[in-house]
Amino acid sequence: DAGVTQSPTHLIKTRGQQVTLRCSPKSGHDTVSWYQQALGQGPQFIFQYYEEEERQRGNFPDRFSGHQFPNYSSELNVNALLLGDSALYLCASSLGFPGGFGYTFGSGTRLTVV
Amino acid sequence: KNEVEQSPQNLTAQEGEFITINCSYSVGISALHWLQQHPGGGIVSLFMLSSGKKKHGRLIATINIQEKHSSLHITASHPRDSAVYICAVRRGDTGNQFYFGTGTSLTVIP
Numbered sequence: 001d002a003g004v005t006q007s008p009t010h011l012i013k014t015r016g017q018q019v020t021l022r023c024s025p026k027s028g029h030d031t032v033s034w035y036q037q038a039l040g041q042g043p044q045f046i047f048q049y050y051e052e053e054e055r056q057r058g059n060f061p062d063r064f065s066g067h068q069f070p071n072y073s074s075e076l077n078v079n080a081l082l083l084g085d086s087a088l089y090l091c092a093s094s095l096g097f098p099g100g101f102g103y104t105f106g107s108g109t110r111l112t113v114v
Numbered sequence: 115k116n117e118v119e120q121s122p123q124n125l126t127a128q129e130g131e132f133i134t135i136n137c138s139y140s141v142g143i144s145a146l147h148w149l150q151q152h153p154g155g156g157i158v159s160l161f162m163l164s165s166g167k168k169k170h171g172r173l174i175a176t177i178n179i180q181e182k183h184s185s186l187h188i189t190a191s192h193p194r195d196s197a198v199y200i201c202a203v204r205r206g207d208t209g210n211q212f213y214f215g216t217g218t219s220l221t222v223i224p
Contacts, residue, residue, distance in 0.1 A: 033211070042118070042200055042214030056211050090157065092212075103147065103212075107156035 004093050004106035012112045013081050019111060021076040025093030026104045032074040034066060035090040037108070043090055049074050050097035078111075086113045117141050120201050120215035127222050133188040135218045137201030140182065148175050148186045149200040151217065157200070160186070191222045 005024040013019050025032050031050045035043035045058035049068035063079045072093075078085055088108040095101045119138045127133050137146070148160045161168050161175040163184065168175050172191075177184040188195055201215040 035212075035214075040216070042202075042216045043212070044214070045211050048211065058211070103159055103162075105149070105157035105159070 004091055004104050006089075006091050006106040006109050008109060009107070010110045010112075012114060015081055015083060015113055017081050018077065018079045019081060021078075021089050021091075021109045021111070023074045023076070023091030023093075023106060025072050025074070025091075026102070029093035029095050029102065029104070030072050031094045031097050032068060032072065033092045033094070034074070034076045035092065036060070037088040037090060039087070046076065046089075048097075055097055081113045083113050086111060116215070117205075117213040118201055118203055118215040120218050122218060123216065124219045125221070127191050127220070129192060129222055129224050131191050131222075133191050133195075133220065133222075135186045135199050135201075135220070137184045137186070137215055138182060139184075139201075139203045139213075141203065141205050141213070143203040143205055145204045146177055146184050147202045147204070147212070148184075149202055151198040151200060153197075160199075188220075191220075193222045193224050196221050 003026050007022045033048040034046040036046055037043040046060050047057040048055050052068045065077045068074045088110050090108045091106045092103055094103045117140050121136050146163045150158045150160050163177040172189045174187040198217040198219050200217045202212045204212055
C-alpha cells in the first residue's frame with residue numbers, strides 16, 4: 001500500500017515564476033495538509049483540504065493556493081515566487097475532519113528558487 | 115514565542131548511550147506526535163500520545179499533560195538512529211492543524 005506520494009521530488013524555479021506541487025494521499029485518507037519547512041526549521045502549516053474545500057489556513061500570503069480533487073489528491077500552487085519560498089514542501093494525509101486519524105507524511109518536494 | 119519548544123537542538127552521542135529529547139508546549143492539545151526525519155526530508159511518525167507512556171522497541175515516549183511536557187527516550191542508541199526528531203502538537207481547538215518544534219538533530223557515533 002503506497003503511502004503519501006509527492007511529485008516532483010526536486011524542483012528549481014526562477015524568481016517570479018509559478019510552481020505547482022502535487023500530492024496523492026495514502027489510500028483511504030480523505031484530508032490533505034500542506035507544510036513548508038525552511039532549512040533548519042520545523043514545518044509551518046500552510047493549509048488543509050477536506051471535501052475539496054480549504055478548511056484551515058496558516059499565516060501564508062494569497063500567493064499560496066491549493067486545490068483538492070474528487071480522488072482526494074491535492075495541488076499546492078505558488079505564484080510570483082520569491083527567493084524565500086525555497087524550502088521543503090511536505091504533504092500529510094489523514095482520515096476525517098476535524099480530528100483526523102492516521103497522519104502520514106510524504107517525503108516532500110524540495111523547491112529551490114534562484 | 116513558538117508554541118512548541120524542543121531541547122536540545124543538537125545532540126551527539128556514542129553508540130549505546132541512553133538519549134533523551136525534551137518537548138514543552140504552551141497550548142492546549144488533543145495529541146502530541148514524535149516524528150523522525152531523515153536526510154532528504156521524509157517524515158515518519160514514531161508515536162502519537164494523548165496521555166501516559168508508549169514504547170516501541172528501543173524508543174519510549176512519555177507525556178505529562180499537566181506540565182505540558184513530553185520526552186522521547188532512545189535506549190542503547192545506534193548510528194542508524196541518527197536523524198532529526200521533531201515534536202508536533204495538534205491543538206484541541208483548531209481541528210487537526212499541527213504545530214511543530216524546530217527539531218533535535220541527533221548524531222550517534224559508532
